[in-house]
Amino acid sequence: MKVFTQSGTFDVIVSDVSVEKDVVALNAQMGVWFGSIVLSNDDLWYFTKVFLKPRVFVRVLKIAFLSLFKKNKG
Structure with missing residues (x-):
C-alpha cells in the first residue's frame, strides 16, 4: 500500500x-x-460501504481472482 x-x-x-x-x-x-x-465500528462500516461500490467491488474481485489464478498456475 x-x-x-x-x-x-x-x-x-x-x-x-x-x-x-x-x-x-x-x-x-x-x-x-x-x-x-x-x-472503530463506524470506520469499518464506512470502508464496507466504500468497497461495496460496484466499480470498486469488481476491481477487488478481479484482483482476488487473478491472485488465485497465478498461485494455481505457478
Whole structure:
C-alpha cells in the first residue's frame, strides 16, 4: 500500500493486526515512521460501504481472482 503526499510517496507496511476492546488496530510503518491505525465500528462500516461500490467491488474481485489464478498456475 502506498501513501502519496506533497513530501513524497511512502510505502505503508502493516506488521500486525489486533482487536483491542471494540476497535481493530493495525501496527504499521510508513517510511521511517511507526504508528497505529485504529478502526472503530463506524470506520469499518464506512470502508464496507466504500468497497461495496460496484466499480470498486469488481476491481477487488478481479484482483482476488487473478491472485488465485497465478498461485494455481505457478
